[in-house]
Amino acid sequence: MKAIYDVPAPAKVNLFLHIVGRRPDGYHLLQSVFMLIDWCDTLHFERATSSAITRQDLTSALPEDDLILRAARALQHASGCTLGAHISIDKQIPAQAGMGGGSSDAASTLLALNRLWGLHLSLEQLGALGLKLGADVPFFLCGQHAWVQGIGEDMTPIQLPKARLLVAKPHTGLQTASIFSSPDLKRDTAADTISGFVETLSGQPVEKYFQYGRNDLQAVAQSLCPEVTLALNWLESLGLSGRMTGSGSAVFAHTSQDVGSNQAPQFLQTRLCFNLDEHPLKGWASSERVDGGP
Numbered sequence: 001m002k003a004i005y006d007v008p009a010p011a012k013v014n015l016f017l018h019i020v021g022r023r024p025d026g027y028h029l030l031q032s033v034f035m036l037i038d039w040c041d042t043l044h045f046e047r048a049t050s051s052a053i054t055r056q057d058l059t060s061a062l063p064e065d066d067l068i069l070r071a072a073r074a075l076q077h078a079s080g081c082t083l084g085a086h087i088s089i090d091k092q093i094p095a096q097a098g099m100g101g102g103s104s105d106a107a108s109t110l111l112a113l114n115r116l117w118g119l120h121l122s123l124e125q126l127g128a129l130g131l132k133l134g135a136d137v138p139f140f141l142c143g144q145h146a147w148v149q150g151i152g153e154d155m156t157p158i159q160l161p162k163a164r165l166l167v168a169k170p171h172t173g174l175q176t177a178s179i180f181s182s183p184d185l186k187r188d189t190a191a192d193t194i195s196g197f198v199e200t201l202s203g204q205p206v207e208k209y210f211q212y213g214r215n216d217l218q219a220v221a222q223s224l225c226p227e228v229t230l231a232l233n234w235l236e237s238l239g240l241s242g243r244m245t246g247s248g249s250a251v252f253a254h255t256s257q258d259v260g261s262n263q264a265p266q267f268l269q270t271r272l273c274f275n276l277d278e279h280p281l282k283g284w285a286s287s288e289r290v291d292g293g294p
Contacts, residue, residue: 043105075129096175096248103139167272221244
């Protein structure tokens with residue numbers, strides 16, 4: 001195999017995000033449900049006989065040393081692979097949105113290069129590499145919607161009903177560190193359970209999934225980035241109940257209508273999305289561990 005083209009890297013939204021405590025080392029303990037959606041980046045991989053790893057940005061420019069290159073080098077180092085790759089990316093998921101774009105790119109890179117280089121590393125082995133790159137990377141390797149807790153590493157796959165949602169991202173982004181370092185951040189939401197989530201919503205209409213809990217980061221984010229409030233107000237003007245996703249500036253709302261994208265103010269990038277049944281690369285890595293891997 002010399003190349004793999006048109007590799008998708010889907011975004012996610014957090015249906016809710018609760019901060020339930022803090023570890024002694026300062027990391028925040030969270031509970032959330034991550035939902036995969038069909039807003040995707042697209043990556044192309046060409047094998048190189050040298051060990052060089054290069055990247056070409058087909059749309060917006062990425063940082064010089066981004067998660068794609070870091071993921072490729074981590075896989076190369078852990079496996080002892082002497083091959084390299086040229087990676088092209090059509091970047092569509094906005095940055096600093098709370099939609100996991102960089103982490104998703106890293107996960108798709110690990111899965112694609114594992115195939116392209118013929119490494120046959122298991123999903124468990126790739127997940128161990130992914131966790132070192134970022135807390136959200138293992139979720140995108142997992143392959144489906146998930147109940148997430150801990151610092152993001154503890155995941156349980158779950159089923160979610162088919163849903164349509166309107167996502168709106170202000171041009172202004174948000175730095176995760178600025179939110180989590182705020183003294184005003186709520187850090188004591190009562191812990192929930194996955195069974196409580198499932199039992200509460202069992203048999204309920206799909207919009208109830210979008211009304212469960214809240215995003216504990218949202219109040220601080222609105223104080224740091226007024227555009228988040230403006231985006232939420234715009235969703236409200238359409239008769240939609242929105243909330244922020246993750247720790248970025250994007251907001252979303254369930255909708256049963258084809259609304260929004262052609263009515264958005266100039267400061268917003270919007271897209272009408274559907275959630276995915278599963279990650280399009282699910283099954284690209286075996287669940288069985290290969291001896292000698294990381």
